[in-house]
Amino acid sequence: MKRREVIAGAAALTAAGTAGSVRAQAARFRYAHFSPTSDPNHVTALAFAEALKRETNGEYEVTILPAAQLGGEVAVTESLLLGAVDMSPPSAAVLANWVPEMNVLNMPFAFRDWEHYTRVVQGPLYDKMVEAAAAKNIRILGMLTSGARHIMTRMPVRAIADLQNRKIRTVQNPVHVATFNAFGANATALAYTEVYSSLQTGVVDGADAANTNYFTEKFYEVAPNWAQVSWLYYSNCLIMSEARYRRLPSARQKILSDVGRQIGIDHFKRYEASDQAIVEQLKAKGVNFTQPDPAPFREAAKKIHDQFLKTDQEKALLAIVLAN
Numbered sequence: 001m002k003r004r005e006v007i008a009g010a011a012a013l014t015a016a017g018t019a020g021s022v023r024a025q026a027a028r029f030r031y032a033h034f035s036p037t038s039d040p041n042h043v044t045a046l047a048f049a050e051a052l053k054r055e056t057n058g059e060y061e062v063t064i065l066p067a068a069q070l071g072g073e074v075a076v077t078e079s080l081l082l083g084a085v086d087m088s089p090p091s092a093a094v095l096a097n098w099v100p101e102m103n104v105l106n107m108p109f110a111f112r113d114w115e116h117y118t119r120v121v122q123g124p125l126y127d128k129m130v131e132a133a134a135a136k137n138i139r140i141l142g143m144l145t146s147g148a149r150h151i152m153t154r155m156p157v158r159a160i161a162d163l164q165n166r167k168i169r170t171v172q173n174p175v176h177v178a179t180f181n182a183f184g185a186n187a188t189a190l191a192y193t194e195v196y197s198s199l200q201t202g203v204v205d206g207a208d209a210a211n212t213n214y215f216t217e218k219f220y221e222v223a224p225n226w227a228q229v230s231w232l233y234y235s236n237c238l239i240m241s242e243a244r245y246r247r248l249p250s251a252r253q254k255i256l257s258d259v260g261r262q263i264g265i266d267h268f269k270r271y272e273a274s275d276q277a278i279v280e281q282l283k284a285k286g287v288n289f290t291q292p293d294p295a296p297f298r299e300a301a302k303k304i305h306d307q308f309l310k311t312d313q314e315k316a317l318l319a320i321v322l323a324n
Contacts, residue, residue: 029086072191093173101132108301139245141260144236147210152223169207
């Protein structure tokens with residue numbers, strides 16, 4: 001065989017191998033979330049899928065599974081770590097069961113307002129959260145939010161005393177349970193998928209939510225009283241398993257992280273706008289808004305910080321929040 005033919009054949013084999021390698025890197029990811037398709041969380045999921053496909057020239061595609069089709073936050077996070085789900089945006093409250101440092105995001109009244117919350121979570125706290133989660137096999141691709149949390153109830157809450165001994169549903173996280181117990185309630189941890197039915201049947205007297213998901217989940221139908229407390233700015237993290245992330249080519253890891261972070265920043269703006277705009281729609285539905293004095297809530301919650309943030313690392317993370 002002539003040398004020119006040998007070179008041509010080798011080049012053809014190299015090209016075929018390269019093409020095969022590119023094809024082997026193509027992937028379809030399953031993204032499970034917990035909100036209805038009318039919620040900003042779904043809009044953000046679609047935006048993430050579109051951006052990832054665009055930035056990888058169609059190599060990476062994302063299938064969105066909304067409305068808790070694959071189960072609640074705890075079950076989906078467990079499935080993700082086992083490899084059955086690729087991506088999901090569980091709350092920091094749920095992730096704290098694996099990554100205790102996440103509890104800094106669950107501290108009552110740690111964030112003063114939307115501006116402070118956005119600046120800290122998308123700024124100096126971001127890399128710290130990514131690092132802490134990576135050590136527990138969780139890769140944070142972006143920080144999301146589910147808004148400022150208020151209290152919905154079957155009966156009006158005009159002051160903290162109205163929560164005395166009331167059964168209030170909380171997220172499945174000890175900080176949330178302890179906080180509502182500190183408010184005088186009888187906190188009951190339940191999965192998000194059980195909130196509506198539990199309110200409807202009287203299993204619980206109330207729960208917390210943001211303006212947006214209170215509206216999109218139609219919680220006002222079974223808990224028409226809405227106490228504006230803003231006890232927490234609720235964080236979610238767009239995640240995949242660290243092991244799966246590390247198996248991807250480094251260039252694709254960067255795209256995933258860059259796309260996820262920008263989508264998170266966009267989502268903060270989207271959710272804040274939704275929370276503000278939806279107030280009038282809630283009033284049109286006949287929701288009874290109340291404005292309890294926040295001071296007694298803040299006073300009752302002071303002990304939660306010391307109760308749950310015990311390590312030097314956790315205290316340092318809270319210091320970042322409070323100092324910025």
